[in-house]
Amino acid sequence: MADTVADVHQHEAHGHGDHHHDQSWLEKYVFSTDHKIIGMQYMFTGMFMAVIGGYMAYVFRMQLAFPGISVPGFGQVSPGEYNALITNHGTIMIFWVAMPVLIAAFGNFLIPLMIGADDMVFPRINRLSFQIFFLSSIVLLVSLFVEGGGFGGAWTSYPPLSANGDYNQTQLGASLWLIAVALEFVAFLLGGINFITTLMNSRAPGMKAYDIPLVCWMIVIASILFMLSVGPLLAGAVMLLFDQTLGTGFYDPARGGDPILWQHLFWFFGHPEVYVVLLPAIGITVEVMATFARKKIFGYKMVLYTAVATGVLSFFVWAHHQFIAGIDPRMANVFTITTLLISVPIAEMLFVMIATLYGGSIRLTTPMLWALAFMAEFLIGGVTGIFLGASGADIYFHDTYFVLAHFHYTFFPIAIIGSFCAFTYWFPKMFGKMMNDTLGKIHFWGTVIPFNFIFIPLFVLGMGGQHRRIYNFQHFPQIAGPEYFQLREIATIALLVMLAFQLVFFYNIIMSWMRGEKAGKNPWKANTLEWTTESPAPHGNWPVDELPTVYRGPYEYGHPDREEDYWPQNLPG
Amino acid sequence: MLELVQASTYAASIDNLILFIGIIVGVWFLLAEGLFFWLIWKFRAKPGEKSQYLVGNEKHVKRWITIPHALVLVCDVFIVVGAVRVWYNVKQQLPEPDSVIRVTGQQWAWTFQHPGADNELDTSDDIFTVNDLHVEVEKTYHFKLESRDVLHSFSVPVFRLKQDAIPGRSITGWFEPTLTGEYDVQCAEICGIGHGVMAARIHIEDANTHAAWISSASAATTP
Numbered sequence A: 001m002a003d004t005v006a007d008v009h010q011h012e013a014h015g016h017g018d019h020h021h022d023q024s025w026l027e028k029y030v031f032s033t034d035h036k037i038i039g040m041q042y043m044f045t046g047m048f049m050a051v052i053g054g055y056m057a058y059v060f061r062m063q064l065a066f067p068g069i070s071v072p073g074f075g076q077v078s079p080g081e082y083n084a085l086i087t088n089h090g091t092i093m094i095f096w097v098a099m100p101v102l103i104a105a106f107g108n109f110l111i112p113l114m115i116g117a118d119d120m121v122f123p124r125i126n127r128l129s130f131q132i133f134f135l136s137s138i139v140l141l142v143s144l145f146v147e148g149g150g151f152g153g154a155w156t157s158y159p160p161l162s163a164n165g166d167y168n169q170t171q172l173g174a175s176l177w178l179i180a181v182a183l184e185f186v187a188f189l190l191g192g193i194n195f196i197t198t199l200m201n202s203r204a205p206g207m208k209a210y211d212i213p214l215v216c217w218m219i220v221i222a223s224i225l226f227m228l229s230v231g232p233l234l235a236g237a238v239m240l241l242f243d244q245t246l247g248t249g250f251y252d253p254a255r256g257g258d259p260i261l262w263q264h265l266f267w268f269f270g271h272p273e274v275y276v277v278l279l280p281a282i283g284i285t286v287e288v289m290a291t292f293a294r295k296k297i298f299g300y301k302m303v304l305y306t307a308v309a310t311g312v313l314s315f316f317v318w319a320h321h322q323f324i325a326g327i328d329p330r331m332a333n334v335f336t337i338t339t340l341l342i343s344v345p346i347a348e349m350l351f352v353m354i355a356t357l358y359g360g361s362i363r364l365t366t367p368m369l370w371a372l373a374f375m376a377e378f379l380i381g382g383v384t385g386i387f388l389g390a391s392g393a394d395i396y397f398h399d400t401y402f403v404l405a406h407f408h409y410t411f412f413p414i415a416i417i418g419s420f421c422a423f424t425y426w427f428p429k430m431f432g433k434m435m436n437d438t439l440g441k442i443h444f445w446g447t448v449i450p451f452n453f454i455f456i457p458l459f460v461l462g463m464g465g466q467h468r469r470i471y472n473f474q475h476f477p478q479i480a481g482p483e484y485f486q487l488r489e490i491a492t493i494a495l496l497v498m499l500a501f502q503l504v505f506f507y508n509i510i511m512s513w514m515r516g517e518k519a520g521k522n523p524w525k526a527n528t529l530e531w532t533t534e535s536p537a538p539h540g541n542w543p544v545d546e547l548p549t550v551y552r553g554p555y556e557y558g559h560p561d562r563e564e565d566y567w568p569q570n571l572p573g
Numbered sequence B: 001m002l003e004l005v006q007a008s009t010y011a012a013s014i015d016n017l018i019l020f021i022g023i024i025v026g027v028w029f030l031l032a033e034g035l036f037f038w039l040i041w042k043f044r045a046k047p048g049e050k051s052q053y054l055v056g057n058e059k060h061v062k063r064w065i066t067i068p069h070a071l072v073l074v075c076d077v078f079i080v081v082g083a084v085r086v087w088y089n090v091k092q093q094l095p096e097p098d099s100v101i102r103v104t105g106q107q108w109a110w111t112f113q114h115p116g117a118d119n120e121l122d123t124s125d126d127i128f129t130v131n132d133l134h135v136e137v138e139k140t141y142h143f144k145l146e147s148r149d150v151l152h153s154f155s156v157p158v159f160r161l162k163q164d165a166i167p168g169r170s171i172t173g174w175f176e177p178t179l180t181g182e183y184d185v186q187c188a189e190i191c192g193i194g195h196g197v198m199a200a201r202i203h204i205e206d207a208n209t210h211a212a213w214i215s216s217a218s219a220a221t222t223p
């Protein structure tokens, strides 16, 4: 931390000479060690990748609804291209959108500001983390254009298909894809070290464990889950890379290897990964709901403990992805039990959040709409997961569009609704301007309504027996009828509508950023520390002698002893 | 909305399990969403009214969490029992077979090895077909599922049956068709660029038709 104070002085020293100006712009925005700038870098990289992931969804949804057409902006979709599109759509949305935006962008931006620190503990590691992440994004994008095309073996990358160029026919694309994912993991390991250490060491005087805003806890718990689960997969990824490039046989049964090993390593990481992105989104929703319901969280500790319980349990459920993959059928019973058990803490967490509304004074601002939509939609994702955790039912549903619709009902609320929620709520702090609320609401309804029209038809198709990762359903007479195609068309048209409404969002950011009303320090009358400094916060977050001290928890809204309905954490008395 | 054929002895049990879970989670879902929207409406901001200050550890308030908590657990037990019973029947036990077939996945076709007239697999009169599986209705089959290259998955939606095929292993499963007709077999595990065309058909025939198919197919393959 002494580090960052020194940085402040350096900037002052450099800032004067005009010939240094170019360099200091680079220093300030490109090679910055300021956690807020790094957060923005993650955010805008993530947004850019989301646009690419969305474009891919547009291309393959067009192909599915209108097989064989020349998709405007892409052209005809070949089977190999189709596979590459869905693989990289899934990979991008999870590793290059959900993770960077929810964990890295908001973790970086929020943790120091919300705990009253001037920066992360290791600002240079933080910068390195983003640089590696940026490199990984480039590697991934390059992999789409190399000879043979992008990798098309699904985001789960099961060997032997992924391990052998003879099978996947994208030798180079597959290796670059794997390297990109491994680099991304390294970036998040570095970032995670920072989040955990900073939360432990840099809290404002007076901030005890239960005074920490829940979103900070959630991001840190998520980072811990990530660290504990990713190790085996990184080792597995190296073995897969060796199989691909050196011709080893770790996953090749002909040479004593075992393809199922990869599935265990992948899902031992992959299931906790779901909670790695879920918890920050829950944390964001909690902050926003408390602020706009003007309510203390109903059971702060309960949210925290259920998050930890969910995290721990999430290490014991991975094989529910492998019920029918050839594991010992008796194991399915064990994993059915653990999987259903996880519904207990998750349900409890959601109950606590719903109960928070009781007795509130609810204002439906744009961020609040996003928070409420997260709850309403995520519930659908949650309850449909029960079908898949129940081994007997999963025999039918596994790898159908029912699964697909289920996990989009979890991931879309997490990655898209959760990010919009956070973005609209903290925009004033990030840019010092208010966002236009009317445009915000138009964008909200224009996203959430079409979202349901995309994925409810896909549930129905899944129940009808339609499988995933198939580029043209005309080859299967039972699911090629007009009633099936109608459902596919509804989903695709809803997607087009949803994508069109995203223009409102980008227009709103630009207009609000240029001409928006000045935000002031605390436009939402919220309690947490980030609202006690200027908007946007200066380098170092607070003037050195004004770093805040904490006197109470983050959710003291509607306190009977006070005239005002909020009570900032830093006010004495 | 979409017509769903049940063509195996266990298809109905899987559908009933799905329905059973659907009712349980459906009730929870409606209650939770109902309560949620009611609270949003009931506690909307009204001018001059301040929000209430509730700490959440009052006993009568806590009940709202502890009771649902217990109820969720009870529902979970019922669902686990239902799921495991179905699972046991479909995947864990093997009834005595009337016939054994071999199903082999490869990039990008299904090869089916039928036992032929002697009803013994791996004898000289076995009938091999590509992408057409012939079985007799109301007979219990074991299938031996194998793969020549990458993972595939043998999925027969009308049976509600699905099983991954793994190179280097032979996985045995079973089914008993209950309806005659011709239905889709899909590959349910991505297996390369031809995954989307790895479509086969299953022909479920009555005893006479099946016997006739065996003799015509044997005649076609024997020199």
Ligand code: HEM
Residues within 6 Å of the ligand: A054, A057, A060, A061, A086, A087, A089, A090, A091, A093, A094, A097, A098, A153, A154, A155, A156, A404, A408, A411, A412, A415, A416, A454, A467, A468, A469, A470, A471, A495
């Ligand atoms: C923008 C709206 C979205 C649409 C319309 C959409 C649509 C789809 C569709 C139709 C597939 C299946 C393709 C196939 O199996 O043939 C798919 C796959 C997938 N999507 Fe999305 N998606 C969207 C957003 C997201 C988001 C936000 C995430 C995650 C954060 C996500 C994660 C995935 C994953 C992991 C897969 C699986 C890829 C694979 O099979 O390897 N999607 N998406």
Ligand SMILES: [Cu+2]
Residues within 6 Å of the ligand: A270, A271, A274, A317, A318, A320, A321
């Ligand atoms: Cu899982």
Ligand SMILES: [Cu+2]
Residues within 6 Å of the ligand: B151, B152, B153, B187, B188, B189, B190, B191, B192, B194, B195, B196, B198
């Ligand atoms: Cu396949």
